[in-house]
Amino acid sequence: MKSLYALKLFFAVALGVLSGQAMTRDYAKWHALGREAFLAYQANRFDQDMAHPTHNALHIIFFTLLMVTLIAMYELASFGGAKCIPLIVATIRER
Numbered sequence: 001m002k003s004l005y006a007l008k009l010f011f012a013v014a015l016g017v018l019s020g021q022a023m024t025r026d027y028a029k030w031h032a033l034g035r036e037a038f039l040a041y042q043a044n045r046f047d048q049d050m051a052h053p054t055h056n057a058l059h060i061i062f063f064t065l066l067m068v069t070l071i072a073m074y075e076l077a078s079f080g081g082a083k084c085i086p087l088i089v090a091t092i093r094e095r
Contacts (some may be wrong), residue, residue, distance in 0.1 A: 004082050007078050011077050012074075
């Protein structure tokens with residue numbers, strides 16, 4: 001049972017690393033494009049999305065579904081890892 005928690009911790013760390021890499025890549029992109037390009041992008045984004053906000057209920061429903069999906073994917077990945085890693089270790093020990 002403790003190995004399941006270790007795998008969940010491993011997958012949480014892996015997701016954190018991937019998220020950090022994505023954020024760093026985004027920062028590097030805007031650093032290369034410059035301040036003016038970033039401000040123009042944000043002004044356009046404000047005009048399209050934030051000048052006329054949608055209803056609060058839509059945001060709540062969307063983010064609730066998003067979180068349920070993300071948690072389900074995380075649990076599925078940790079369950080799959082918990083089933084696959086012992087098989088891989090057993091295969092390596094046979095050699």
